[in-house]
Amino acid sequence: MHFTAETSSNGVVERDFTVGEVTGVLWSPASAPEHTPLVLMGHGGGQDKKSPGVLARARPLVTTLGFSVAAIDLPGHGDRPPTAADYYHWSDLQQARAVGESIGPVVVRYSAELAERAVPEWQMALDALQELPEIGTAHPVGYSGAMLSTAIGVRLMAVDPRITAGVFRCFFSSESLLEAAGRVTAPIQLLLQWHDTDIDRQDGLALFDAFASKEKTLHANAGGHHQVPEFEADSTARFFARHLGQAGT
Amino acid sequence: MHFTAETSSNGVVERDFTVGEVTGVLWSPASAPEHTPLVLMGHGGGQDKKSPGVLARARPLVTTLGFSVAAIDLPGHGDRPPTAADYYHWSDLQQARAVGESIGPVVVRYSAELAERAVPEWQMALDALQELPEIGTAHPVGYSGAMLSTAIGVRLMAVDPRITAGVFRCFFSSESLLEAAGRVTAPIQLLLQWHDTDIDRQDGLALFDAFASKEKTLHANAGGHHQVPEFEADSTARFFARHLGQAGT
Numbered sequence: 001m002h003f004t005a006e007t008s009s010n011g012v013v014e015r016d017f018t019v020g021e022v023t024g025v026l027w028s029p030a031s032a033p034e035h036t037p038l039v040l041m042g043h044g045g046g047q048d049k050k051s052p053g054v055l056a057r058a059r060p061l062v063t064t065l066g067f068s069v070a071a072i073d074l075p076g077h078g079d080r081p082p083t084a085a086d087y088y089h090w091s092d093l094q095q096a097r098a099v100g101e102s103i104g105p106v107v108v109r110y111s112a113e114l115a116e117r118a119v120p121e122w123q124m125a126l127d128a129l130q131e132l133p134e135i136g137t138a139h140p141v142g143y144s145g146a147m148l149s150t151a152i153g154v155r156l157m158a159v160d161p162r163i164t165a166g167v168f169r170c171f172f173s174s175e176s177l178l179e180a181a182g183r184v185t186a187p188i189q190l191l192l193q194w195h196d197t198d199i200d201r202q203d204g205l206a207l208f209d210a211f212a213s214k215e216k217t218l219h220a221n222a223g224g225h226h227q228v229p230e231f232e233a234d235s236t237a238r239f240f241a242r243h244l245g246q247a248g249t
Numbered sequence: 250m251h252f253t254a255e256t257s258s259n260g261v262v263e264r265d266f267t268v269g270e271v272t273g274v275l276w277s278p279a280s281a282p283e284h285t286p287l288v289l290m291g292h293g294g295g296q297d298k299k300s301p302g303v304l305a306r307a308r309p310l311v312t313t314l315g316f317s318v319a320a321i322d323l324p325g326h327g328d329r330p331p332t333a334a335d336y337y338h339w340s341d342l343q344q345a346r347a348v349g350e351s352i353g354p355v356v357v358r359y360s361a362e363l364a365e366r367a368v369p370e371w372q373m374a375l376d377a378l379q380e381l382p383e384i385g386t387a388h389p390v391g392y393s394g395a396m397l398s399t400a401i402g403v404r405l406m407a408v409d410p411r412i413t414a415g416v417f418r419c420f421f422s423s424e425s426l427l428e429a430a431g432r433v434t435a436p437i438q439l440l441l442q443w444h445d446t447d448i449d450r451q452d453g454l455a456l457f458d459a460f461a462s463k464e465k466t467l468h469a470n471a472g473g474h475h476q477v478p479e480f481e482a483d484s485t486a487r488f489f490a491r492h493l494g495q496a497g498t
Contacts, residue, residue: 194458194467205454208469209443215478218443218469222462229464231491235484242480 001128012062019128022121023079024072025049027062028134037139037244038129040122040156040163041071042149045107048078057144060237067244068135072125074152075117085113108174111151118152123160130162140164142240147171147199154207158183165243167236169228170196170204181210188213189239191228192220199225250377261311268377271370272328273321274298276311277383286388286493287378289371289405289412290320291398294356297327306393309486316493317384321374323401324366334362353421360400361425367401372409379411389413391489396420396448403456407432414492416485418477419445419453430459437462438488440477441469448474 005016011030018024028036039061043054049071058069073079076086089110096103130137142165145153150168157163158180166188171177188211192204208218217239221229254265260279267273277285288310292303298320307318322328325335338359345352379386391414394402399417406412407429415437420426437460441453457467466488470478 194465214471216443216471217478218467220457220467220469222465229466231487234487238480238483 001125001131010063012059017128019125020121021080022072022125023049024070024125026068026070026129027058028068029062029066032066032068032134034134035136035138036066036068036134037142037240038068038070038135039142039144039240039244040126040153041069042143042145042153043071043074043077044146045148046077047146049073050078053146057146057233057236060233061144061240064237065241067240068129070125070129072121074114074148075121089113104172107148108172108177111148111171112174112176114148115152115155119156119159122152122156126160126162137162140244142166142244144236144240145169151177154184155180157186157188161186165240167191167239168207170199170207172199173203173206178206178210181207182212185212185214187215187239187243189217189219189236191232192218193225193227194220194222195227196225250374250380259312261308266377268374269370270329271321271374272298273319273374275317275319275378276307277317278311278315281315281317281383283383284385284387285315285317285383286391286489286495287317287319287384288391288393288489288493289375289402290318291392291394291402292320292323292326293395294397295326296395298322299327302395306395306482306485309482310393310489313486314490315495316489317378319374319378321370323363323397324370338362356397357421357423357426360397360420361423363397364401364404368405368408371401371405375409375411386411389493391415391493393485393489394418400426403433404429406435406437410435414489416440416488417456419448419456421448422452422455427455427459430456431461434461434463436464436488436492438466438468438485440481441467442474442476443469443471444476445474 001017001019003015003017007014013028013030015026041054041058043051054071061067061069076082092106093103096106129135141163143153143163144167147169150171157166164186168190170192190208250266250268252264252266256263262277262279264275290303290307292300303320310316310318325331341355342352345355378384390412392402392412393416396418399420406415413435417439419441439457
């Protein structure tokens with residue numbers, strides 16, 4: 001892991017890093033005790049590791065809970081050049097949109113293929129992050145996913161027992177995603193928008209049902225796809241505080 | 250309103266009261282500022298105003314938020330003698346249980362009839378409570394219901410605009426309850442147990458769907474009917490803090 005840039009503002013230290021071909025960023029509290037809990041944060045499709053949505057979810061975890069938060073660019077996103085496979089999926093996506101078809105089937109194929117690349121990348125990044133003295137392996141690790149990164153994160157949690165708490169958003173249903181959810185046993189919290197016209201409500205309920213977690217909570221809120229209430233950020237922070245403990249403890 | 254007894258322990262003043270034939274209890278912070286927010290708290294079937302479940306939900310609202318909390322006995326419960334109507338429904342209930350039938354249809358009939366008596370009683374109690382200087386009318390009022398008292402509280406909120414935030418549990422579905430929920434526009438939070446073998450999951454989802462509230466949140470948790478996670482008490486407190494404001498402000 002190589003740190004390539006460092007800035008600091010309002011009590012948060014931001015360090016860009018690379019690990020192999022993967023570009024990422026690590027946010028830590030400026031006054032970090034050794035061994036903070038770590039949350040891995042996924043970005044949505046077409047976004048990147050520093051998109052506003054990622055920053056908004058990351059900041060309170062650092063400033064309020066004293067956690068470290070890491071985000072990496074998905075393949076073909078942010079600072080990472082797209083491959084032929086990425087262009088292939090994006091072209092399918094454009095075509096579905098152009099003819100007014102649901103993008104669901106394309107996104108399902110794309111996200112499953114993307115996960116095959118991104119899951120090992122996350123594991124490699126996590127290996128490197130846990131070698132840092134300020135993180136270490138003493139604390140459990142959480143994962144927080146937006147939409148596309150729910151499809152990644154569920155599959156990541158299914159194979160990596162280091163991640164012991166996850167917050168996800170509903171996503172297009174597929175046999176492969178439900179199968180992965182069925183192998184997740186750690187506590188999860190799932191956000192569903194009740195009047196979402198992009199993701200079918202039944203897809204969200206099926207995903208929630210599929211998790212094997214003994215503790216799982218669905219937060220369904222009135223409103224459309226982009227209308228997740230602000231109070232859910234607080235709720236996510238409390239979920240992670242409950243499961244990952246406090247920094248320095 | 251007549252106060253009939255007063256005790257105090259651990260920062261909570263408990264005052265029993267009667268208003269007309271209705272017996273109730275009011276919990277207030279010992280160091281109460283004038284005009285605290287008020288939460289009306291309903292008890293479940295066969296329970297009463299001081300059942301452990303009611304106390305468990307009431308205490309944090311008083312001690313942590315500085316709210317006042319009032320509970321009244323439903324007709325035929327606690328200190329209130331049952332009427333012929335109550336015996337009639339209870340006999341139906343026993344019979345359904347004896348032959349192993351679902352108690353749903355009986356409880357639906359019972360709760361609808363009970364609400365016809367209990368809703369005006371709650372309104373009368375609220376009139377009296379708002380005349381107390383420590384409560385007044387400056388703060389909004391919330392309602393927190395267990396199962397049977399969800400059936401009461403939804404109908405109460407449908408007709409009483411003083412109640413501006415409600416927390417409910419899922420209940421057996423009926424046209425009359427869904428119709429009442431469709432007249433509730435204030436923010437609500439609804440608890441559903443995902444593996445509940447008493448209340449059908451679809452009944453809970455239909456109730457959530459029916460609320461006309463612009464802000465409504467469903468918290469579905471893994472586990473059976475009696476396995477509501479402890480962290481939901483904290484979540485309920487935060488919901489009320491958000492909507493009813495802080496004591497003394």
